[in-house]
Amino acid sequence: MGNRFIHSISLGAVLFAVWLVLSGHYTLLITTLGVISCAVVVSIMQRMDLIDQEGHPIHLTWRAFTYIPWLIIEIIKANIDVLKLILAPSLPVTPTLLRVKASQTSDLGQVIYANSITLTPGTISVDVANGEILVHALTRSGAEDLMGGEMDRRVTRMVGEDK
């Protein structure tokens, strides 16, 4: 119950921060209307029972700070690889379909892993079922990198399921 309260408060705070950034009008009347609209959204989400760890994963915030920079560096490296492939006159692509094991037990962890795979150019997740992700890779070496499982381990560590 207390957990739910914390989630509501932090959801309201995030919504209001987004409102502040997007609005740019800071008179008393307009800001009050902004606060009221955020409160209405939070109360609607509470009635729809959408406030939980899955929809608003605040427990991951701190660990995400180590995962996201690593992911950004991986994305840049993968981007450069794909850029070279496209610009190479012989177009040396070796498209591969493979299944990788997602060692995360929660839906949230698997979603983060599948989205990280898709966000990295050169690999796209096509299907998620039974703890396995069907991945389409642009090159065989990209597929082998993914089979190495470093991203899997890092996501598992981030969602705190590595015990």
Add this chain to the structure above:
Amino acid sequence: MSMMIIDILSWLLIIAGSFSMIVGGVGVLRLPDVYTRMHAASITDTLGAGTIIAGLILQAGISLIAAKLLLILIFIFFTSPAASFALAHAALSSGVEPILDSDLRSDEEKEKSP
């Protein structure tokens, strides 16, 4: 002086972003099927959008506009994999067969053999 360095850096980022956008477009034209073309399109989402927005943030300086640009980048990073997944999943479940490495090789062998 520092203004000029920021200016040069931001233009380098914007040019790099424009270049990767163009390469993404070239890739969509050159690659053989839906799935491989999506890899090319994902360059424009990540490196293209990322570097262009980073360059624009440097142009804007510390202001509300920079915060809005950062928000756009965050939303792109959360929504574009969901959209890519939906597209790839829809293609696979409606029966679009991906061209795989073995198919490409056998095509080349067919061309060589006669």
